[in-house]
Amino acid sequence: MSDTPNTTGPLTDGEATSLLFASNKVDGTKVKSRDGDTLGSVYSLMINKRSGNTTYAVLSLGGFLGMGKSYYPLPFQLLTYDHVADGYIVTIDRRLLEGGPSWASNSPEFNQAYADRVSNYYGVTPVDLTLS
């Protein structure tokens, strides 16, 4: 994530631009704790194909030189966008997050059962993924 505006076109409306990001540029958006500590970054967003709404964010936390990173899915409503830092703040306690569902190498199938597990762990209303 760069703070420099895209300069391929005229920047007629400054700040306003940065409220949208492209799905292929999400990776790397910074994530901080409520205390302002850097936690990691957004790896991807899980988007409902029908509504276009983001239901989960997958955070990439920890790791050093690409080793030992873990991925933590989090209900999107537990993230607050901080437009000054152009990143997200996790509104729950860091230890709650660290004890939550995660994976290191083999990503799980993000199906109804897994989504329910994530929602239940964080005490948010489960998302209905039924195709009908």
Next chain:
Amino acid sequence: MSDTPNTTGPLTDGEATSLLFASNKVDGTKVKSRDGDTLGSVYSLMINKRSGNTTYAVLSLGGFLGMGKSYYPLPFQLLTYDHVADGYIVTIDRRLLEGGPSWASNSPEFNQAYADRVSNYYGVTPVDLTLS
């Protein structure tokens, strides 16, 4: 976009899985016209960082062997998800789309002015991108 389910984890809930896609896997999702003709694919989604809602889809249309592709931003509400094809159907006339805002090589700054231009062309309510 593959029709084969991800097999890195147990597939306990079959179909339901496919209602979510990860932001880094959006590229390539098929797009058809109302008549069922293949138009192209989704290049990216423009997501509101704060709400997590998709406001525009950028379609990649035309082209041959990577040459001559053009990019067409479209208000997301003009796309309907087709879960059988696992792709999108553009609900407006193809000629309206082809006459719409687009670019070939230099992507414009997707700021308030550009977003308004897209919304106005398609006659949908403009999206307020003000950071406040």
